[in-house]
Amino acid sequence: MSSISPFQRITISNSEILDYPATWRILKNLGTYNLLPPHFEEPEIVDTHTMAPTLAFQALKESQPHNTAVALGKRILHLTTQKGLSVKACPGTNHMVCCQYHVINMISNCPFDCSYCYLQTYLNQPMTTIYVNEEDILSQVVSLCKTNQNLAGAFTAEGRTAGTRVGSASDNARCAGDKKQPFRIGTGELSDSLALDPITEFSKKLAFAMAEFENVRLELKTKSKNVEHLLDLPRKDHVVIAWSINPAEIIEREEHKTARFDERLRAAVLAAKAGFHVAFHFDPMIYCENWKEIYSSALDEIIKQLPQEKIQWMTIGGLRYQPQLKPIAYKRYPQTTLFEKDSVLAEDGKVRYLRTIRTQMFQFLYQKIKKDLPQTYTYLCMESKPVWENVVGHLPERSFSVS
Amino acid sequence: MWIRPSISYVDAGDSFLWGIESNIFSHSHSSLSRLHSVNVQAANVPADYAPDNKLWVWHPTGGTVLYESLPETIPVLCLQAPDEISAYGLYLKTSFRSLEPIDVEWVVALKVLQNRFLFDPTTKGLPPFWKETLIQTRLEPHLGFLAQRARYFFLSTQECVHLYRKRWDLNIFEILETWPMNIREKFLVVIQKWDLSAQQTKEDSYNLHLLIKKLGIKPTETFLNNTFKNVEEFRTSLTRMAQPELSKLSELRIDKLRALKLPPRTTVFGDPTFEKDALKITHTPRHVRDFELFKDWVVDPVVIEKVKDLLEVYHQ
Numbered sequence: 001m002s003s004i005s006p007f008q009r010i011t012i013s014n015s016e017i018l019d020y021p022a023t024w025r026i027l028k029n030l031g032t033y034n035l036l037p038p039h040f041e042e043p044e045i046v047d048t049h050t051m052a053p054t055l056a057f058q059a060l061k062e063s064q065p066h067n068t069a070v071a072l073g074k075r076i077l078h079l080t081t082q083k084g085l086s087v088k089a090c091p092g093t094n095h096m097v098c099c100q101y102h103v104i105n106m107i108s109n110c111p112f113d114c115s116y117c118y119l120q121t122y123l124n125q126p127m128t129t130i131y132v133n134e135e136d137i138l139s140q141v142v143s144l145c146k147t148n149q150n151l152a153g154a155f156t157a158e159g160r161t162a163g164t165r166v167g168s169a170s171d172n173a174r175c176a177g178d179k180k181q182p183f184r185i186g187t188g189e190l191s192d193s194l195a196l197d198p199i200t201e202f203s204k205k206l207a208f209a210m211a212e213f214e215n216v217r218l219e220l221k222t223k224s225k226n227v228e229h230l231l232d233l234p235r236k237d238h239v240v241i242a243w244s245i246n247p248a249e250i251i252e253r254e255e256h257k258t259a260r261f262d263e264r265l266r267a268a269v270l271a272a273k274a275g276f277h278v279a280f281h282f283d284p285m286i287y288c289e290n291w292k293e294i295y296s297s298a299l300d301e302i303i304k305q306l307p308q309e310k311i312q313w314m315t316i317g318g319l320r321y322q323p324q325l326k327p328i329a330y331k332r333y334p335q336t337t338l339f340e341k342d343s344v345l346a347e348d349g350k351v352r353y354l355r356t357i358r359t360q361m362f363q364f365l366y367q368k369i370k371k372d373l374p375q376t377y378t379y380l381c382m383e384s385k386p387v388w389e390n391v392v393g394h395l396p397e398r399s400f401s402v403s
Numbered sequence: 404m405w406i407r408p409s410i411s412y413v414d415a416g417d418s419f420l421w422g423i424e425s426n427i428f429s430h431s432h433s434s435l436s437r438l439h440s441v442n443v444q445a446a447n448v449p450a451d452y453a454p455d456n457k458l459w460v461w462h463p464t465g466g467t468v469l470y471e472s473l474p475e476t477i478p479v480l481c482l483q484a485p486d487e488i489s490a491y492g493l494y495l496k497t498s499f500r501s502l503e504p505i506d507v508e509w510v511v512a513l514k515v516l517q518n519r520f521l522f523d524p525t526t527k528g529l530p531p532f533w534k535e536t537l538i539q540t541r542l543e544p545h546l547g548f549l550a551q552r553a554r555y556f557f558l559s560t561q562e563c564v565h566l567y568r569k570r571w572d573l574n575i576f577e578i579l580e581t582w583p584m585n586i587r588e589k590f591l592v593v594i595q596k597w598d599l600s601a602q603q604t605k606e607d608s609y610n611l612h613l614l615i616k617k618l619g620i621k622p623t624e625t626f627l628n629n630t631f632k633n634v635e636e637f638r639t640s641l642t643r644m645a646q647p648e649l650s651k652l653s654e655l656r657i658d659k660l661r662a663l664k665l666p667p668r669t670t671v672f673g674d675p676t677f678e679k680d681a682l683k684i685t686h687t688p689r690h691v692r693d694f695e696l697f698k699d700w701v702v703d704p705v706v707i708e709k710v711k712d713l714l715e716v717y718h719q
Contacts, residue, residue: 049545056550057525069550326609327577334581340616342646344676354649355677356719386680 003224003257004111004195005075006035011046011127013080018043022132022200023079029199030077043079048125051076055126065256065332070119073109073126082106082131087140090189093320095347096382097396101184101219104141106131106202107191112223113256115333116284119190121322128191130200138209141185145213148183185210186242188221194241195222198229203239211235217312221281223251223258225267231274240312241271242279245302247294250286254338261298265305272310283317283381285361287341287353295365303372311373316365316391317381318358320350346384355387362391488520492532499536506573507566509552517556524549559584561591571601578608583620586611589627597634607638610645617645652677652716659713663706666696673713680717682710 007030017023027043030036055069055076065071086105092098109119109128131137187193187203197203203220207230210216220230221242233239246254248261259267268278280302285295302311319338326339342354352358362380369378379396380388388395495512504512516522522530524546529537534544542548555573557580558566566576579587590611594604615623626644631637642650656673663671672683688694700706 049547053546053550054525057523057546057553060553060556324574324577326612327580330578330581330612337616340613342649344649344678346676346678352678354652356652357648384678386678 003259004033004035006037007077007128008037008075009077010037010040010043011051011076011078012043013048013078014045017079017081017132020081020132020134022130022134025201026079026130026132026199029201033199035199046078048078048080048127051078052124052126064334065113067331068120068328069126070109070123071113071332073123074111074113074128076127078125078127078129079132080129081133082137085140086131086137087144087185093348093350093382096384097380097388099184099379099381099396101186102144103189104137104185104187104206105190106134106137106187107196107200110191111195112192112258114223114258115254115256115329115336116286116319116321116325116338118321118325120328120332121325123190128196130196134202134205138205141206142209144185145183145210145216149213149215182215182217183213184217184219186219186221188219188242188244192224193220193222194224194226198226201229203230204233207233207235207239210238213238217277219279223255223264225259225263227267227271227274227276230276231270236275237277240277240279241268242281243268244281244283245298246282246284246286247298249294250288254286254333254336256333261301265301268302269305272306276310277312278306278310279313279315280311281315281317281381282365283315284319285316285358285365286319286338287357287361288337291361292364295361296368299365299368299372308373308375311376314369314373314376314378315381316362316369316378317383318353318361320346320352320382322349323351326351348382355384359387359390362387366391488516488522489531491515491520492530492536496532496536496539500539503540505567505570506552507555507558507563507571509549510555510558510573511563513549513553514556559587562587565591565594569601571604575601575605576608578612582612582615586615586620586623586627589624593627593637597637599634603638607641610641613645614641649677652719655716656713659709659716662709663713666693666700668693669697669700671713673717677717680714682714 010027010030012018012023023043027036052069055072059067059069059072062072082105088103088105090098090101090103107128107130109123109126110117111128187206193203197220203218206218210218217238217240219240219242221244223244227241230236230239230241243264245261245264251258251261258264268280272278282295282298285291288294323345329336329338341357343351344354346352353361362383366378366380369376380391383391385395499508516524516530520530524530529544529546537544537548552573555577558573558576562576562579565571566573579590582590590608593599594607599607611623611627614626618626626641629640631640639650642653653675656675656677660671660673665671666686668688669684669686672685674680686694686697688697
């Protein structure tokens with residue numbers, strides 16, 4: 001938790017928020033980790049509809065990198081309830097191949113500050129928002145797991161579904177024997193899964209809730225080093241802690257406030273030793289002059305430090321962003337080198353490196369992973385059919401679909 | 404700074420003095436006399452006209468007009484309001500009612516609010532008459548819409564005027580925020596010289612931004628100072644320097660497409676973003692002869708080779 005500064009304000013949407021046990025647990029943990037605002041007495045009740053424009057106006061007076069509403073929202077911790085569905089299929093992106101992932105949104109906005117973060121153009125409500133009605137959310141999760149548990153027998157060994165392929169060889173055999181389709185669900189869509197987890201303790205609760213479903217994998221996707229609080233989980237083999245990873249130089253330049261490369265790797269080793277499976281997402285790969293060298297070294301370091309059988313899957317994805325991100329990123333981090341390579345606006349409305357460039361980058365890393373970690377299932381995230389065909393050699397089967 | 408032409412009394416119609424008419428008649432007879440005496444719709448009022456008896460003037464071409472040296476006479480609208488900020492809100496409401504504002508006008512209106520009145524909407528909410536102004540332009544009467552426009556405070560007067568004249572969206576100029584002013588001024592000159600469209604301006608601004616990042620300020624300035632024969636030469640040079648790989652592929656694609664020498668009523672589309680590697684060939688014959696020519700073209704070995712060539716561009 002060392003990289004996170006204390007929040008400047010703690011707000012709630014109404015007084016009923018104080019009736020939820022999660023609220024008090026979070027406030028207590030904020031105190032434990034010294035993240036409460038100075039002289040904090042009690043949370044303020046705020047009207048969230050007026051907060052966003054207020055922050056937008058306020059941001060005009062702020063210096064870089066605090067000069068946007070989402071940046072200012074990182075300093076405010078807002079506790080509220082999620083009325084609608086908190087668990088849903090990952091929206092993926094139009095016209096691209098999708099991995100049929102499911103996401104649980106218990107937090108929105110992130111204390112980390114990657115210059116390429118899509119939340120900068122995505123969040124209408126900029127505060128760091130935590131949904132405290134965890135019982136409702138957990139019951140949605142359990143219900144979804146039950147539904148997918150009933151899909152047992154939906155795949156066959158030769159089916160080579162994404163589910164079978166994302167598991168390790170032993171998992172595949174076990175699942176094939178049980179004829180249950182592995183089902184992946186994760187929390188890292190609108191925030192980092194573990195950045196605030198020592199405060200919220202949500203991941204533990206999710207892991208408990210999912211433990212009874214043999215075919216379910218909970219993926220906790222992070223750029224943090226926060227794993228210690230999870231080490232005492234009684235069952236760990238259904239939890240995959242996944243690190244979004246980039247070479248140290250890129251982390252230093254673009255992934256502000258996150259754990260350093262070596263810190264993430266140390267946390268991965270700790271998690272693997274404790275009995276968790278781990279995964280790595282080289283996503284987004286970012287172009288620079290020496291990209292081959294630095295991505296190759298980063299992968300070598302992972303392989304050197306972690307037992308292969310502990311690495312459940314790897315993904316590769318390229319930098320992609322909505323066009324409006326570019327001016328925002330430059331406004332906040334003028335020194336960023338993110339956008340300096342030839343790019344085009346793809347069919348899904350996102351800007352990506354030119355296909356030839358990203359194919360070359362993906363091919364390089366994919367082939368190296370295949371060579372050095374032949375047992376590890378590796379796939380591309382949010383990529384088009386032609387890129388899949390050029391990099392992997394074929395399209396994924398079943399479970400993966402073109403959205 | 405005010406970018407739209409001043410509103411006339413005639414255009415304003417009944418709404419011109421909306422909300423204060425009763426004040427004039429019931430409480431401020433002397434003010435009404437003054438209104439008549441200065442002949443509002445074509446008023447020539449001395450520049451040193453002093454607010455009197457809560458009768459405030461708002462000059463339609465600028466917020467600082469009362470404080471700077473100006474010609475002796477200036478056109479003004481006289482608005483009855485308790486204070487200058489109310490008069491401004493009333494003017495805005497009246498003006499925006501006569502002609503619906505585009506986004507850049509809201510930026511300008513907000514800038515005046517900030518610079519002249521030092522008004523902070525985050526602590527004071529909407530100023531007088533702004534709620535009605537937002538409602539009459541079919542916008543939600545809260546700060547959300549205005550906050551989005553406030554992001555564009557960085558636009559210069561000249562840039563605002565250009566956006567207004569062209570009726571472009573604000574986002575056409577959004578990348579300019581991080582540029583030094585001298586580059587912005589030169590870019591605006593280029594846009595106006597070559598009469599670039601909104602789409603071209605946006606593309607070129609992103610390419611110019613890449614150039615600034617790659618080469619630095621001075622070489623970019625030198626590039627903009629170059630004399631180009633025409634707009635195509637300017638745009639091609641810019642793309643070549645900013646995105647050389649994309650530019651090379653695009654030029655190859657265009658050359659190969661031209662080399663196909665298409666028969667009548669035939670088109671070949673190859674994705675200019677190179678994301679899709681499938682060509683789309685369409686033929687819409689009007690006469691049988693068209694179709695026969697198309698058939699011959701399709702089976703011509705030379706054409707087949709050229710199509711292969713074109714497809715190879717997509718597989719590089």
